[in-house]
Amino acid sequence: MRIDGMAYRTIWPDGEGVVAIIDQTRLPHDFAVVRLTSLEEAAHAIRAMLVRGAPLIGAAAAYGVALALRADPSDRGLEQACATLLATRPTAVNLRWALERMRALLAPLPESQRVEVAEAEAAAIADEDVEINRSIGQHGATLIRAAAARKAPGEPVNVLTHCNAGWLATVDWGTALAPVYAAFEQGIPLHVWVDETRPRNQGASLTAWELKHHGIPHTVIADNVGGHLMQHGKVDLCIVGTDRTTATGDVCNKIGTYLKALAAHDNGVPFYVGLPSPTVDWTIADGVREIPIEERDGREVSELTGRTADGRIETVRVTPDGSPVANYAFDVTPARLVTGLITERGVCAATRDGLLGLFPERR
Numbered sequence: 001m002r003i004d005g006m007a008y009r010t011i012w013p014d015g016e017g018v019v020a021i022i023d024q025t026r027l028p029h030d031f032a033v034v035r036l037t038s039l040e041e042a043a044h045a046i047r048a049m050l051v052r053g054a055p056l057i058g059a060a061a062a063y064g065v066a067l068a069l070r071a072d073p074s075d076r077g078l079e080q081a082c083a084t085l086l087a088t089r090p091t092a093v094n095l096r097w098a099l100e101r102m103r104a105l106l107a108p109l110p111e112s113q114r115v116e117v118a119e120a121e122a123a124a125i126a127d128e129d130v131e132i133n134r135s136i137g138q139h140g141a142t143l144i145r146a147a148a149a150r151k152a153p154g155e156p157v158n159v160l161t162h163c164n165a166g167w168l169a170t171v172d173w174g175t176a177l178a179p180v181y182a183a184f185e186q187g188i189p190l191h192v193w194v195d196e197t198r199p200r201n202q203g204a205s206l207t208a209w210e211l212k213h214h215g216i217p218h219t220v221i222a223d224n225v226g227g228h229l230m231q232h233g234k235v236d237l238c239i240v241g242t243d244r245t246t247a248t249g250d251v252c253n254k255i256g257t258y259l260k261a262l263a264a265h266d267n268g269v270p271f272y273v274g275l276p277s278p279t280v281d282w283t284i285a286d287g288v289r290e291i292p293i294e295e296r297d298g299r300e301v302s303e304l305t306g307r308t309a310d311g312r313i314e315t316v317r318v319t320p321d322g323s324p325v326a327n328y329a330f331d332v333t334p335a336r337l338v339t340g341l342i343t344e345r346g347v348c349a350a351t352r353d354g355l356l357g358l359f360p361e362r363r
């Protein structure tokens, strides 16, 4: 995507043994590029959410393996790299998918070839992500165009999204926001309701930042507003991302997604999910029972970080000292609440047959 006229991806090789990332913990107030040179730095970047979003986590892990092998290309080095990176965050299946792909490719190779092949495969994973998301954008834009056809000429289509599933959550384009970017480029009038997405505020700090830089009309709202907007006909469709979707169409995504899906279902608002195929966990069928839900540090709930009036970045406490905090980072939306899955091969029902119809090789 372009930032002040300059094209960026969220992650890119930046010289021998160096991988550059946008530090998303500094947005929206500061745009900072961080350079990773080791397995430990790559693992920290994922764990501390300098990079986040299922597809980007997968790409970052792949580059992390390549960095690790520069230090230790042995079988032990490869296994330790994969284990370290897999342990960074438990929910996004792209992490496991990328590491399994890297391990399967690299393990049979002599040590002397592993670094070069690892770097090429990480770049391939990144490039594939861009093309997958571009395609999701095109398929999803048809849904926004159809919504526009049901409105008065020139009246914007109101899309509600949760968290950040934009280009910052991927290598480029995004998943839930890719259809928004594609529809905007096609000249379809639209507006995006941006859930702030407590506690990390990926919506308020990342999605709003993306849309502002792209010139897309948007309004940041508190997480609890979406149901009210749907009741009053102010949401034409919801499009969200996913960190892991089961073979039967259950969708794991940022905490609060399930509540939005319930409100959408209750108000007859279509609820779509941007779903790149590496985010499908073909091995599980019951998302609520089988998907591990990350629990993060309670300080993400009890504290807030922002910019003061005189430009300083400060963190303040918003809960009483000593009040216990629970910080579940994801929830699971049952397939029955999902109108459709927007994949790189087209839009399908949130069912096993729907997914297998687009991915018959998975039968």
Ligand SMILES: CSC[C@H]1O[C@H](OP(=O)(O)O)[C@H](O)[C@@H]1O
Residues within 6 Å of the ligand: 052, 053, 054, 055, 162, 163, 164, 165, 166, 169, 170, 174, 175, 176, 202, 240, 241, 242, 243, 253, 254, 255, 329
């Ligand atoms: C395109 S995946 C985006 C997905 O990832 C986010 O989680 P996190 O920011 O914790 O990595 C959120 O669930 C987004 O929908």
